[in-house]
Structure formats: C-alpha cells, structure tokens
Amino acid sequence: MTESTTTTPNRSLNLKTETPTPETCKSSEHFNIIMNKIHDFFNEKKFCDVTLIAKDNIYQIEAHKMILCASSDVFLGMFGGSMREAAENKGNLDIEGPILELVIKYIYTASIELTADTVEDILRAACLLQLTPLKSLCCDFIVKQLDSSNCLGIALFAEQYNLDDLYKQSETFVCDNFGKLRKDEEFFKLDVYQLSKFLSSSDLRVDSEEDVFRSLMSWIDHDKTNREEFMSKLLHHVRFPLLTPKFIASCIEPSCKSIECERLICKAYKWHLLPEFRLSLYTEKHTQLRNFNGMVMAISGWSANGGALNIGLYYPVLNDWIYKSGIPALTFGREDFGSTSFKGKLIIAGGVLTTTKELTDRVDCLDLKTFKWSSLAPLNTKRKLFGMASLNGCIYAVGGCQGGVNFNTIEKYDPSIKQWKYVAPMNYSSPVLVCVSVTLNKLCVSIKTGQGMSTMYHHNLYDPANDTWTYDWLVTNDNLVGTGTVSVFSNDFFIAVAKNSILRYNYVIKSSEVISLGKTFVKGDCDHCEGFGDRMIAYGNNLFQEYNPFRDEWKTMPKFENTQGKVLLISNQSYNP
Known part of the structure; x- marks a missing residue:
C-alpha cells in the first residue's frame, strides 16, 4: 500500500506570490497571426462556406461567411437571416x-491598392456594402486629387452617395476657386438645383458680387x-445690396424680362435709395460679404524708445483675440510714421527717427506668419x-510734411518692380492728414484745412x-478721427468723429446723416476707426467696439489685454494665418 501524497505545482522560477491582483496581458500579434492564417485559408479556398457572384454572373469568389458578416451589415443581413442567400450560401x-x-x-x-482608375468603383462598392473604413480610405485618396478640373464632379458624386466629409471638402474647394470654375465645362453641366446651392453659399470666394451675377x-x-x-429663381441668390445701382441698371436690368425679375430689381433700387426701409427689404445674410475671413490687427507697446511689440489678432468667427507677444521692435525706432497692412x-514707412530726430525714408515690413522684420525699397521723399x-x-x-513744407505728392509701391513711383498729386496739402481709406476701388483721402x-x-x-482725382465729393466740418468704407453697403461711406458719432454719406443720393449710436455703444473718445468688411471697428479708452450698419447698433468687443503704449489699429480683410 502506498502512502498518498499531495503534489504542489513546480514553481522553479521562484516568483513572488504575495501580489493579490492579477495582471491582464494582451498580445498585439495574436489577431494578426489569426487574420493572416484566415487570409491564407481564403487564398487556398479552405473552409470557405459562401460564394459571392459578381455583376456579370460569371466572376465568383469563395469566402468565409463569418468574416463577411463581421465586416459588413449588408453581408450580415444577406447570410445571417432568413433570406434566400442564407439558405443557398450564395449572394449576387x-x-x-x-x-x-x-x-x-x-x-x-x-489594405487595398487605389488608383485614379479604380477608386470611384471601389468607393461605390464600399457604399453599397456599408464598409465605412474603406469609404474613408477612398475619400482621403480622392481629396488628394482635388483640382479645378474635377472638384464639381466630385462634389456631385459625394452628394449623391451621402459622403458628407468628401462633399464638404470638395464644396470648400469649389467655393475657394469659384472664379476659375465658372468658366469650366463642368460648371455648365450643373442643374439649377446644384447651381443654386453654390450661388447661395456665403463661403463663395469672388472678387465682387458682380462675379456671382456674371456666373449665373x-x-x-x-x-x-x-x-x-430659371432666371428669377437664381437671382434670389444674388446679394443686391453688394451691387451698385449703376451695375444693376446697366447689366442686370437689360437681362431681366419676367415680372419677378423686375420686382427684385425694384426692391434693390429701393434699398440703395431709401436707407430707412433697409431692415424690411432683406435678411442680414443678403447684406453680408461672401467668404469674409479677415482679422483686425491691433499693435501695442509701441514707443519712441523701442521695446517689444504685442500684437493682437481679432477674428470675428472666434469673437476673441489671439495674442503674439515679445515681437522685436524695429532696429530704427521712429515716430509720426505711416502704416498699413x-x-x-x-x-511701417517714413517718420522721424527717435535717436537723431531726423526724417527717414525707410520702409520696413513685419511678416505676420514668421513675425520677422525685413525692408522694402525706401520712399522717394522723406515724410x-x-x-x-x-x-x-x-x-x-x-x-505728409517735411520741416515747414506740406506735401501734396502721392507715392505708389509696385511689388512687381520693387520700386516707389509718383502718381498724380493732390490739389490740397495740409500739415494734418486725417485718413486714407479705400472705397469703390479708389483711395479716399481726407484732408484738414483751416x-x-x-x-x-x-x-x-x-x-x-x-490716375485722376475727384475733389471735394464730400466736405465736413466735424472733428474727424477716422474714415472707412463698410463694403456691405456699396454706396455708403462712413466717418467717425471725435464726439462719438458716425456720419453716413450715400453716393447715390449724395446726402449724409448722423447715425444713432445705439443703446449698446460705450461712450468714450474714439482714437481710431477702420472699415472692416461689413462692419466698422472703433478704438478708444482701451475699448474696441464694432458697429453693425444693418442693425444700426454697436457692441463691445472682447477686451484687448495688451494696451500699454501706443495702439495701432489695422484691419486686414484677406490675411488668414
């Protein structure tokens, strides 16, 4: 009789057993090994239990039901239920x-090899079989191929197959390149619904609203x-407040024959001639510039002794400031200079050097992407x-001026030849130049006399x-601090004056009016004023405020934190870092 003994596991590794919590371990190779083996079974046609029949009824592929059903809900419905395919283990x-x-x-x-010849058919198949990851791969491949010759077709394809991300990216490309595409053959193949969709977009990038009408x-x-x-239907997408009465009369009116078109034109004339009725005529969308993604740039920390600059970039979309601090000041500090974007x-050009108190003709520029300074050709005249x-x-x-001499000269810098040259001079010269702004594709120069x-x-x-001047198209006697054109009202010119009011001048009816400040306006001295797309930006008492001409109201913008030293306010409608 043998004595029974209790055996214990052989723990020759002598590991510690006191640790009470087990550790869950996973192998990253396990699934790859299995899938590679299943792929081998597929190639060798081992254990296959379903047959897929292609469109021609000749091409047949044997596969594994479980793998197909796990990959696609379409296959799951086909082989996992009571359909005929499940019983026959065949699917067309x-x-x-x-x-x-x-x-x-x-x-x-x-993994799959995509080419320009196969990606469209593969994407259709992925949509049919609801293979979302494969759809994403195909869409990413197509986006890389987007250009002006195919973007319209891709947008229509994406819309047809409900490929939202692909449609958004192709639509963005279409809107960004609309000026070129409206002359392309693909553009003329659009149906009225598709064209309406693009013409109504606020993201359309065009030089002016005139281009929208011309493309129509x-x-x-x-x-x-x-x-x-379809003329009247499409005209509803044209933003008439952005067009001049002259363009409406000479280009749109002769093309319109229906009663509905005439009604739209009459409404547009009323908008331009009777400002008091504007709120009842159009929605705010019809008065907004298309694809406006600009910014307001405010620079503080500027002083005669130099020092680091602080730049704030205000984006209307974000309704907030983005700050760039510690930017090196100019090597040659200066005062009374000219500035623009x-x-x-x-x-930054001209002015008086702070070290020697001498006039300079230097022109320096700060790149707003790299925040590094460089120089341009000097001015012809120190001013x-x-x-x-x-x-x-x-x-x-x-x-400007030099010593006791006031200048009426104008210099233009042409980047194609990298030189300044004189253009037609003004009739006026003054020791105080209030403002230079852009309106109706012209320079508006406001001069103080007396x-x-x-x-x-x-x-x-x-x-x-x-190269010609129109003098005294408007004369005012208010204490002027800034001017600007709000482009949304193509016939209006806006002037900010120091007693906290805004003067609107209408080019068509040649009359001016003082605009109500509105309940939301915060009173205070206005130091700067700039036109900014369909808004006016004013700065004073360390506050930035925004005027909406359509609503005739002011709102206080988010606080600008870096207001030490001199503040320069420059609007920029095209730069988007």
Missing part, C-alpha cells in the same frame, strides 16, 4: 468582378432656350504725418485706373 452583388475581388481582399487584409448669366446663356425660365504684412493704404496689389503713401471755426475736412477720391 451589383459590383464588377475585379472590383469585388479587391474589396473582398481588403476585408481580409485591411454665363450658365443661362450656355443653354438659353431651356434655362432662361499688405498681403499678410505690417508696413512724416502721412497716410498709407493698400489697393489693387500696391501700397500708397499720401501727403483752423478754429473755419476748420474743414475735404474728402477726395483718387482713381488708380486712370
């Missing part, structure tokens, strides 16, 4: 044989017999207390197209 698919083979191999391997007319003229009936750069503005890809330096009770402000227009 409306997919071409070679494409079906690529898709099934993707199901087993999670080119689409109609391409097949006038069948498309002319130009193609993503801050331009101070002058105005600057950018228009049509050039920079203008206007007026003193005391005889002080007058002369507003003059310079047309760069023919």
